[in-house]
Amino acid sequence: MTEHPLKIYEKLDPELLKHVTNSSEFVFAEGALPRKFKLLIGMAFDASYGTVQGVKSLAQQAMEAGATKEEITEALRVAQYLSGVGCVYIAAQALKELFG
Secondary structure, three states: OOOOOOOOHHHHOHHHHHHHHHHHHHHOOOOOOOHHHHHHHHHHHHHHHOOHHHHHHHHHHHHHOOOOHHHHHHHHHHHHHHHOOHHHHHHHHHHHHHHO
16 A cells, blocks of 8 residues: 555644544444445545545555445446546546556
């Protein structure tokens, strides 16, 4: 897995990093929705926001939580439907790094 994108905050602001980490653990914990579904939702949002590294990181985490390539691509179909074709290009960059 690639280096955590917020690693620099270990030095700059460890309290902020702790808050973000705790929030992430809370949001992506198993619950009524399985962790992998929550990660796929987050990945779709990052594709919509144009965040290549976010798509890559969340797709990788979703796979570690049991998501398939097919589930990843179907989640991105939803993102494209709601956000437009731009997110497909963003996701393509991320997926190329993962699967290319």
